Amino acid sequence: MAEAKKSTLVLVAERAGVSIASVSRVLNGLPASEQISAKVKAAAQELGYVADATARSLKVGRTEQIALAVADVGNPVYVAMMNEISRVVTDAGYRLVTSSTGNDAEDQIALLSSLNRGYADGMILSPLRVTEPLIAELRASRLPIVVIGSLPEGVELDSVRADSVAGMGLAIKHLAKQGRQRIAFVNGPVDTVPGAARLRGYVTAMDKRGLPMHGDLQVNADDFTFAAGLVAAEALLDQSAPDAIVCANDLLAVATMKVLARRGLSVPGDVALIGMDDTEIAELVTPSITSVNLGSVKRAREAAKLLIRRLADPDAPVKQVVIAPKLTIRESSVIPH
Amino acid sequence: MAEAKKSTLVLVAERAGVSIASVSRVLNGLPASEQISAKVKAAAQELGYVADATARSLKVGRTEQIALAVADVGNPVYVAMMNEISRVVTDAGYRLVTSSTGNDAEDQIALLSSLNRGYADGMILSPLRVTEPLIAELRASRLPIVVIGSLPEGVELDSVRADSVAGMGLAIKHLAKQGRQRIAFVNGPVDTVPGAARLRGYVTAMDKRGLPMHGDLQVNADDFTFAAGLVAAEALLDQSAPDAIVCANDLLAVATMKVLARRGLSVPGDVALIGMDDTEIAELVTPSITSVNLGSVKRAREAAKLLIRRLADPDAPVKQVVIAPKLTIRESSVIPH
DNA sequence: AACGTTCTTGTAAACGTTTACGAAGACACT
DNA sequence: AGTGTCTTCGTAAACGTTTACAAGAACGTT
Numbered sequence: 001m002a003e004a005k006k007s008t009l010v011l012v013a014e015r016a017g018v019s020i021a022s023v024s025r026v027l028n029g030l031p032a033s034e035q036i037s038a039k040v041k042a043a044a045q046e047l048g049y050v051a052d053a054t055a056r057s058l059k060v061g062r063t064e065q066i067a068l069a070v071a072d073v074g075n076p077v078y079v080a081m082m083n084e085i086s087r088v089v090t091d092a093g094y095r096l097v098t099s100s101t102g103n104d105a106e107d108q109i110a111l112l113s114s115l116n117r118g119y120a121d122g123m124i125l126s127p128l129r130v131t132e133p134l135i136a137e138l139r140a141s142r143l144p145i146v147v148i149g150s151l152p153e154g155v156e157l158d159s160v161r162a163d164s165v166a167g168m169g170l171a172i173k174h175l176a177k178q179g180r181q182r183i184a185f186v187n188g189p190v191d192t193v194p195g196a197a198r199l200r201g202y203v204t205a206m207d208k209r210g211l212p213m214h215g216d217l218q219v220n221a222d223d224f225t226f227a228a229g230l231v232a233a234e235a236l237l238d239q240s241a242p243d244a245i246v247c248a249n250d251l252l253a254v255a256t257m258k259v260l261a262r263r264g265l266s267v268p269g270d271v272a273l274i275g276m277d278d279t280e281i282a283e284l285v286t287p288s289i290t291s292v293n294l295g296s297v298k299r300a301r302e303a304a305k306l307l308i309r310r311l312a313d314p315d316a317p318v319k320q321v322v323i324a325p326k327l328t329i330r331e332s333s334v335i336p337h
Numbered sequence: 338m339a340e341a342k343k344s345t346l347v348l349v350a351e352r353a354g355v356s357i358a359s360v361s362r363v364l365n366g367l368p369a370s371e372q373i374s375a376k377v378k379a380a381a382q383e384l385g386y387v388a389d390a391t392a393r394s395l396k397v398g399r400t401e402q403i404a405l406a407v408a409d410v411g412n413p414v415y416v417a418m419m420n421e422i423s424r425v426v427t428d429a430g431y432r433l434v435t436s437s438t439g440n441d442a443e444d445q446i447a448l449l450s451s452l453n454r455g456y457a458d459g460m461i462l463s464p465l466r467v468t469e470p471l472i473a474e475l476r477a478s479r480l481p482i483v484v485i486g487s488l489p490e491g492v493e494l495d496s497v498r499a500d501s502v503a504g505m506g507l508a509i510k511h512l513a514k515q516g517r518q519r520i521a522f523v524n525g526p527v528d529t530v531p532g533a534a535r536l537r538g539y540v541t542a543m544d545k546r547g548l549p550m551h552g553d554l555q556v557n558a559d560d561f562t563f564a565a566g567l568v569a570a571e572a573l574l575d576q577s578a579p580d581a582i583v584c585a586n587d588l589l590a591v592a593t594m595k596v597l598a599r600r601g602l603s604v605p606g607d608v609a610l611i612g613m614d615d616t617e618i619a620e621l622v623t624p625s626i627t628s629v630n631l632g633s634v635k636r637a638r639e640a641a642k643l644l645i646r647r648l649a650d651p652d653a654p655v656k657q658v659v660i661a662p663k664l665t666i667r668e669s670s671v672i673p674h
Numbered sequence: 675a676a677c678g679t680t681c682t683t684g685t686a687a688a689c690g691t692t693t694a695c696g697a698a699g700a701c702a703c704t
Numbered sequence: 705a706g707t708g709t710c711t712t713c714g715t716a717a718a719c720g721t722t723t724a725c726a727a728g729a730a731c732g733t734t
Contacts, residue, residue, distance in 0.1 A: 006455075006479055008719095008720060008721085009720065009721065009722095010720080018683080018684085019683065019684045019685075020684090020720090020721085020722095021683070021684060021685080021686095021722085021723075022682090022683060022684075024721070024722060024723085025682095025683090025722095025723095028722085031681080031682080032682075032683085033681090033682065033683085036682085036683080048453075050450065050451075050453050050454045051454060051720085051721070052395075052454060052455050052719090052720055052721070053400075053454040053455050053456040054391050054394040054395045054400060054455060054456070054719090054720080054721090055395050055689090055719070055720035055721040055722090056720080056721055056722075057391040057689095057721090058389075058391045058392050058395050058688095058689050058690065058691085058719090058720080058721070058722095059688080059689050059720080059721045059722045059723085060689085060721085060722070061689075063390075063391060065434070065456075073416070073419075073420050073423070074420070074617075076413075079410075079416050082410075083410050083411070083437065086410070086435065086436075086437050087437075090436070090437075095434050095436065095456065096434065096435055096436070097402070097432050097433065097434050097435075098423065098433055098434075098435050099423075099427070099432065099433070100420065100423050100424075100427075113387065114387075116385075116387050117387045117388060117389060117390040118343075118389050118390050118391060119390040119391070119402075119432065142343055226617065226620075226621055251621075254621045254622075255621075257623065258621070258623050261623045280411075280563065281618065281621065283563075284563055284588075284591045284592075284595070284618065284622070285591075285621070285622050285623070286594065286595050286598045286622070286623075345689095345690060345691085346690065346691065346692095347690080355713080355714085356713065356714045356715075357690090357691085357692095357714090358692085358693075358713070358714060358715080358716095359712090359713060359714075361691070361692060361693085362692095362693095362712095362713085365692085368711080368712075369712075369713085370711090370712065370713085373712085373713080388690085388691070389689090389690055389691070391689085391690080391691090392689070392690035392691040392692090392719090393690080393691055393692075394691090394719095395689090395690080395691070395692095395718095395719050395720065395721085396690080396691045396692045396693085396718075396719050397691085397692065397719085398719075675734105676733105676734090677732105677733085677734080678731105678732090678733080678734100679730100679731080679732080679733095680729100680730085680731080680732100681728105681729085681730075681731095682727105682728085682729075682730095683726105683727085683728085683729095684725105684726090684727080684728100685724105685725085685726085685727095686723100686724095686725090686726105687722105687723090687724085687725100688721100688722085688723085688724100689720105689721085689722090690719105691718100691719090692717105692718085692719090693716100693717090693718085694715105694716095694717085694718100695714105695715090695716090695717100696713105696714095696715085696716105697712105697713090697714085697715095698711105698712085698713085698714100699710105699711085699712080699713100700709100700710085700711075700712095701708100701709085701710080701711095702707105702708090702709085702710100703706105703707085703708085703709100704705105704706090704707085704708100
C-alpha cells in the first residue's frame with residue numbers, strides 16, 4: 001500500500017500506460033473515460049501516490065496555507081482565538097502556519113515581508129502595538145492581510161475588533177448597580193492597542209456615572225501576564241482601598257484575586273472583581289470571576305472568514321467588523337443573599 | 338521600496354543586466370565578483386525582490402516547514418509545549434504548521450498520509466491513543482516523525498516521553514510523608530496513553546507503600562477537561578472520603594478543588610490536592626496547587642531538537658528520550674504550621 | 675459519404691527557483 | 705609565449721505539477 005520511495009506523476013503514468021496529463025486529470029476529477037480512470041486509480045493506489053504539495057503550489061500559485069501571527073501566545077485568550085481560527089481555516093481546506101512574533105514591531109515587520117516570499121496565501125495578524133512602519137508594511141503587502149484589533153482611521157484593511165469601551169461600560173455599570181463606589185482599574189501597558197482602548201473605556205464609563213477617578217485607583221501592569229498582575233495589584237492595594245476592581249484581562253484578575261486573598265480581603269464581600277476576555281480560567285477559579293466577554297472566539301472566526309472571503313474574491317469591499325461585548329456574570333461580583 | 342507587483346528572478350536579472358544564475362548566486366551568498374554583486378543587490382532592492390518559497394522548495398526538496406499535530410489544544414500543557422516547539426523550530430529556520438487533530442485515530446492517520454504530500458519536512462506528533470493502524474502508518478511514513486508519548490516495544494522511532502509512573506511515585510510519596518492515608522485518584526480515560534500510564538503509576542506507588550486502594554478511591558473523568566473533572570470529582574466525593582486526592586492533570590485538579598470548596602472541605606486542611614503537568618494554572622489559583630512536573634517544556638524542546646537532528650542527518654541512530662519528573666510543591670498539599 | 679460537433683487524450687509549455695556544466699577570462703608558472 | 709589552474713559567469717536543465725492546445729476518435733446530421 002504505502003511505499004517508502006516517493007512516487008511521482010510520471011511513475012504513475014508509466015505504470016498505468018497513459019500520459020501524465022491524464023493522470024493529473026483523473027486525480028483531480030476532471031472528465032476522463034472509465035477505462036483510463038480505472039487504470040490511473042489502480043496505478044496510483046498501488047504506488048501510494050499523493051500529489052506533491054510544493055509542485056502543485058508553484059503551478060497554481062496558491063499554497064493553501066494561511067499564516068497566523070500573534071504577539072503573546074501565553075495569554076489564554078490568544079489560545080482560544082487560535083483554536084477557532086485553526087478550525088475555520090482547516091474546514092476551508094487551508095493549513096495554518098503559526099508564527100509567534102515577539103512583542104516588538106520589528107519582528108512583525110520582518111514577518112510581514114517574509115510573507116511576501118509566498119509561503120502562505122494570506123495572513124491574520126493581531127498586533128499588540130500598531131506603529132507607523134507596521135502600517136506602511138501592511139499597506140505594501142502583496143498578499144491579503146486581516147488584522148485583529150483596532151486600526152487607525154483611513155487604513156483600508158479587513159479587520160475585526162472588540163469594543164473595549166462598550167465592554168468597560170458593561171463592567172462599570174454592573175458594579176455601580178451593586179452599589180460599588182470606589183472602582184479601581186488594573187490595566188496592562190497603555191501603549192498597547194488593548195491597553196489604550198480599555199483605559200479609554202474606563203475613563204468614559206466612570207465619567208458618565210460621575211464616579212470618582214483618583215489616580216490612586218489606577219495602576220498599570222508591565223504586561224498582561226499573571227506575574228505582572230501580582231506586582232500591580234500589590235501596588236494598587238498599597239495606595240488605595242477600592243470596593244471593586246476591574247482588570248484589563250482575566251490573568252490580571254486572577255493575580256489580583258490572589259493578592260486580595262493574601263491580604264485577607266474577601267471576594268466579592270470586601271471587593272468585587274471583574275476580569276476581561278472571559279477565558280476558561282475565569283470560571284476555573286474559586287470564586288469564579290465575572291468577566292467581560294469581548295467576543296474573542298467570534299472575532300477569531302470572523303477574521304478567518306474574512307480572509308477566506310478575500311482569498312476567494314480579491315476585489316471584495318473592505319470590511320471592518322466590530323464585535324459587541326457581553327458581560328458574563330459569575331461569583332466574584334455579586335454578593336449572594 | 339516594496340512593490341505591489343510580484344517580482345521574479347528574471348526581472349531582477351534583466352534590471353541588473355546579468356543572468357538569472359548570477360542573481361541566484363549573489364542572493365544566496367555564493368561567490369561572485371564585487372561588480373555583479375553590487376548590481377544585483379541594487380536591482381533586488383529596487384524591485385523589493387524576495388525569493389519565492391514554493392519554487393525554492395520544489396527545487397531543493399525541502400519546505401523548511403515542520404508539522405505539529407496535537408490532539409487536545411485546549412489543555413494548557415499542550416499550549417506550553419507548542420510554544421516551546423515553536424521557539425526551537427523557528428530558531429532553526431523552520432516554520433511551524435499546526436494541525437489540531439480530533440481525538441480519533443482516524444484523523445491522525447489522515448494527517449500522516451497527508452504529510453506525504455510533502456508540505457512539511459517532518460512532523461512532531463503527540464497522539465492521545467496509540468492504535469495499531471496508527472503505528473503502521475508511522476512506520477510507513479516517508480518523512481521523519483518524532484513522537485511525544487510512549488511507544489510500544491519495538492517501534493523504532495525517535496520519541497520523547499514523560500515518566501508518569503515515577504511522577505506518580507513522587508506525588509504519593511509526598512502525600513504519605515504528610516501522613517495522608519486515604520489517597521484518591523481522579524484520572525482521565527484509561528484507554529489513552531497518559532491515562533493508562535498514570536493509572537499504572539498510582540497502582541504501583543500505592544502498592545509499594547502498602548496504602549489501601551479500594552475501588553471507591555478511584556474515578557475516571559470522561560476526558561482531561563475541567564468540565565469532566567467536575568463530574569468526576571463529585572462522583573468521587575459521593576462515594577468516599579479521602580484525605581488526599583491526586584489528579585491526572587492540572588485541569589482535573591482545579592475542578593476537584595472547586596468541588597471540594599462547594600462541599601465546604603478545605604484544602605489542604607481536610608484534603609490535600611496534587612495535580613499533574615505543572616502548568617501555569619496550578620500556581621494561579623488559591624490555594625496554589627502542588628503539581629507533578631512531567632517536564633512538558635523539556636519534552637517539547639527535546640522533540641523539536643530530535644526532529645531537527647534527524648532532518649540534518651537521516652541516518653542518525655534512533656533516540657528515545659525519557660524526561661524525569663519533579664514535584665513542584667505548593668500550598669495545596671502541605672499544612673502550614 | 676462528407677461534414678461539423680463533441681469528447682477524449684497526448685504533447686509540451688509553464689510556474690520560479692537552483693545548480694551542473696562548460697566557456698571564457700585572469701593569473702601564475704615555466 | 706605556451707600551458708595549466710582557478711575563478712567568474714551564462715546557458716540550460718531540472719524539480720513535479722497543471723493546463724492550453726491540438727490531434728484524433730466517435731458520433732450525429734445533412
